[in-house]
Amino acid sequence: MSIDAIMPVPRYSARDAFLDWLQMLTGAGLIAFMWSHMILVSSVILGAGAMNALAGFFEATYMAQVGGPLIGCAFLLHFVLAARKIPFRADGQQTILAHAKMLHHKDTWLWVVQAVTAMIILIMGSIHMWVVLTDLPITAAKSAARIQGGWWLVFYLILLPMVEMHVSIGFYRIGVKWGFIKTGNRAKSKRLELGLFSIFMVIGLITLIRFVTLAA
Amino acid sequence: MARTLRFDIFRYNPQDAGSVPHMQRFNLDENPNMTLFIALNRLREEQDPGLKFDFCCRAGICGACAIVINGRPGLACQTKTKDLPDDITLMPLPVFKMLGDLTVDTGVWFREMYQKTESWVHTKKVFDPNAEEERMDNAVAEQIYELERCIECGCCVAACGTARLRSDFMGAAALNRIARFVVDPRDQRSDKEYFDVIGNDYGIFGCMGLLACEDVCPKGLPLQNQLGFLRRKMGITALKQIFKRG
Numbered sequence: 001m002s003i004d005a006i007m008p009v010p011r012y013s014a015r016d017a018f019l020d021w022l023q024m025l026t027g028a029g030l031i032a033f034m035w036s037h038m039i040l041v042s043s044v045i046l047g048a049g050a051m052n053a054l055a056g057f058f059e060a061t062y063m064a065q066v067g068g069p070l071i072g073c074a075f076l077l078h079f080v081l082a083a084r085k086i087p088f089r090a091d092g093q094q095t096i097l098a099h100a101k102m103l104h105h106k107d108t109w110l111w112v113v114q115a116v117t118a119m120i121i122l123i124m125g126s127i128h129m130w131v132v133l134t135d136l137p138i139t140a141a142k143s144a145a146r147i148q149g150g151w152w153l154v155f156y157l158i159l160l161p162m163v164e165m166h167v168s169i170g171f172y173r174i175g176v177k178w179g180f181i182k183t184g185n186r187a188k189s190k191r192l193e194l195g196l197f198s199i200f201m202v203i204g205l206i207t208l209i210r211f212v213t214l215a216a
Numbered sequence: 217m218a219r220t221l222r223f224d225i226f227r228y229n230p231q232d233a234g235s236v237p238h239m240q241r242f243n244l245d246e247n248p249n250m251t252l253f254i255a256l257n258r259l260r261e262e263q264d265p266g267l268k269f270d271f272c273c274r275a276g277i278c279g280a281c282a283i284v285i286n287g288r289p290g291l292a293c294q295t296k297t298k299d300l301p302d303d304i305t306l307m308p309l310p311v312f313k314m315l316g317d318l319t320v321d322t323g324v325w326f327r328e329m330y331q332k333t334e335s336w337v338h339t340k341k342v343f344d345p346n347a348e349e350e351r352m353d354n355a356v357a358e359q360i361y362e363l364e365r366c367i368e369c370g371c372c373v374a375a376c377g378t379a380r381l382r383s384d385f386m387g388a389a390a391l392n393r394i395a396r397f398v399v400d401p402r403d404q405r406s407d408k409e410y411f412d413v414i415g416n417d418y419g420i421f422g423c424m425g426l427l428a429c430e431d432v433c434p435k436g437l438p439l440q441n442q443l444g445f446l447r448r449k450m451g452i453t454a455l456k457q458i459f460k461r462g
Binding site: 015107 | 235287310374381411417421425427438440441445455458
């Protein structure tokens with residue numbers, strides 16, 4: 001129930017602007033990280049030595065030991081910030097789903113995809129980070145052993161498309177929201193978004209196949 | 217051969233306690249150059265005089281006949297039946313107050329919006345009726361005119377995911393309205409004053425960038441570009457304020 005029983009005095013506050021900046025910056029930072037992450041793991045396609053050399057560099061410079069947990073914090077912070085816009089109550093979820101179905105509008109559906117993938121990434125990404133960061137250093141052999149054992153291949157076959165969808169849609173949406181993508185180049189940017197998703201999915205799948213076939 | 221169109225139209229009378237929201241099926245032979253506005257008038261004249269829908273200008277200027285056409289908000293008078301399939305579903309615009317069948321009250325929403333955005337030229341200059349009107353650069357005048365073309369139909373608000381989720385969100389119509397005054401050199405409001413109105417989650421920072429507003433606007437207003445422009449401008453204004461304080 002809401003009633004008009006008070007006379008609120010408007011007070012200047014940059015809170016929402018600050019949170020929006022932070023949401024965008026953590027998102028952009030995580031996109032940059034995911035692309036760098038892809039370079040690290042896909043280097044195994046060239047050979048275990050290439051991946052070990054890159055991982056060794058991150059280890060020697062403490063980027064894995066310090067950067068890893070920092071990325072984890074940015075990941076959780078980004079979730080908290082972006083969750084401000086996601087409906088967590090059933091009525092809100094029903095409204096946005098009914099709205100997307102009614103409208104037949106791709107960008108509205110893309111937002112739904114972003115919200116759903118966010119929840120899956122929150123859980124699976126946390127598990128992935130915990131497993132990797134509590135078992136440093138990162139080596140091609142350890143990653144291969146993990147993927148070759150148990151249900152980890154299935155785990156990554158789910159996590160990979162979730163992350164790639166979330167990252168490419170997020171990249172597009174930052175451009176749209178902050179006005180870098182304008183009406184004139186929106187169609188082109190959407191093709192770029194699809195292109196990025198496709199390229200990273202192909203690289204990711206080849207990387208997973210390489211890990212599966214990498215001899216212990 | 218003329219098609220027979222099947223209309224599924226939302227029926228509900230909120231003033232009648234016994235009325236239950238439901239869809240009603242109508243069949244109608246298609247005429248050449250038939251618009252939904254013509255179809256609705258024929259349905260009312262020929263089949264059901266109680267069918268409620270709004271119209272005024274029939275020329276895409278008044279914005280009164282906005283409805284949801286097969287899921288997309290649009291103007292009945294500007295939508296030709298030849299561009300639609302045989303089955304046409306018509307719903308009232310969401311977000312706005314339902315008055316009956318396809319009629320909603322957009323007027324109250326827009327009046328509130330004008331009050332919130334203080335939609336008038338803010339100036340301390342005293343008007344001199346004898347003075348020659350101040351000249352304005354033609355490019356600026358055209359830019360203002362471009363944003364002034366909004367007919368207040370409410371399609372952008374009805375198509376907005378954020379507005380559907382949060383009734384306190386101002387929507388693209390309001391943000392476009394502010395953008396119009398930002399461009400206008402006669403309005404003496406500072407960036408901070410604009411920030412006080414839209415620099416929050418009710419305004420520009422609530423926008424999730426779904427762009428349905430841009431895609432359904434019957435007047436083709438450049439809403440996407442205005443929203444991006446305002447977010448950058450208000451974001452930078454906030455940063456400036458933080459550094460000024462420090």
